[in-house]
Amino acid sequence: MQHALVSVVIPAYNRPHTLKIAMDSILEQTYPNIEIVICDDSSNNEVQQMLEAAYLPFYPQVKYYKNEKNLFLENWHKCFDLASGEYINYLMDDDVFHKEKISKMLRFFHEFENITLVTSYRQTINESGGFLAPIAATVKLYEETRVMDGKMLGNIALTRCLNVIGEPTTVLFKKADLTEPFGVYRGKQYSLINDMAAWLLLLSKGKAVYIPEALSYFRLHANQNNNTLGFKAFSEWLDITIASREDGFLETKELFETALLAYRKRVQGYPQFAADIQRIDSILNTS
Incomplete structure (x- = not known):
């Protein structure tokens, strides 16, 4: 073989x-x-x-x-x-791979058609490798393996304003399917959520697989980008949420409004996001 x-x-x-x-x-x-x-x-x-x-x-x-x-x-x-x-x-x-990560994920590309992204539950670990309880983004999505429309998985992340799909370590994909540089989505380079940008590009093209096993280990520590950059990590979510509709995500008014309100809730009360809140309110008032 x-x-x-x-x-x-x-x-x-x-x-x-x-x-x-x-x-x-x-x-x-x-x-x-x-x-x-x-x-x-x-x-x-x-x-x-x-x-x-x-x-x-x-x-x-x-x-x-x-x-x-x-x-x-x-x-x-x-x-x-x-x-x-x-x-x-x-x-x-x-981060760290489970020893069977690649073999278990690759199987889905062979057994199903039009798979563009395979992800899994990821176990959070501390600096010394000890297991931690899940954070909001890493809570297990399903208890069984699921093959689903890519836009469905994208919508789950967008409506929660959380990267539930996974960090760069988590996802396996075909090189040919990533037709823009990693982190570029609809012409814009995203920096703090470059993984979400890449995942949406892939999910717009086909089906996704979610595996409930911990096939990778996501290390949480004081010096990683999400901690050192702080709340700035949310500054790109609004742009990518709006841009995603052009690829068929958040296809209904209800889904779009849910995503906007999820972002609004995350940044409410922080003065640096006042312009974003005004932008959301304007969209909601005219939709």
């Missing part, structure tokens, strides 16, 4: 310790045909030194690139462009 090549791509940044854990979780995968593409955006050489000592001389499937300058979002695009696989799975350098 021929096994399609899967590219696990890692936009690395200054986390050699957790990157080593992430790397080992790829090398322990039961699926046999995986390449690892690491684009290193670090401000020092610690990641490079760790990889040269522990991986690069021993694992030819690991491809490593050190950026001459900090690329930030462009680093995500670089990872994607350098990947040779038919399938792509991003892996954040502080």
Whole structure:
């Protein structure tokens, strides 16, 4: 049996310790045909030194690139462009794969037609790898595996104003299906919710699979973007909510209003979002 090549791509940044854990979780995968593409955006050489000592001389499937300058979002695009696989799975350098993640997810692309995104429950972990209770976005959506219309899964996220689909680590997709750079949706590059932008692009084209098993582990810690950037992470949700309707999401007035009100509730009382609230009220008053 021929096994399609899967590219696990890692936009690395200054986390050699957790990157080593992430790397080992790829090398322990039961699926046999995986390449690892690491684009290193670090401000020092610690990641490079760790990889040269522990991986690069021993694992030819690991491809490593050190950026001459900090690329930030462009680093995500670089990872994607350098990947040779038919399938792509991003892996954040502080997250971890379950050893059967790739094999269990890839099966759905072979057994069903028009699958454009496979995701799963993701287990939250702390800095030392201990299990944590779910946060709002990671609560299990279903108790059984579901194959559903992509727009249905997108609507669940949009109407809750929560990325219930998963972080970049969570999702497996076909490289050919992501027809814009990662995080670009309807012509706009999203930075703080670049994963949601990519997921909506994929979900607009086909079916999604949700697996209730914890096939990845999402590490929560003080230095990750959602914490260091704070409430700014919500600043892009309104734009993507409105733009999504052009792809057939939030197709009814009721769904659209639910999504707008969910966003409004999240930012109510914060002066920096006053303009967004006025914008929502204007849309609701004229719809």
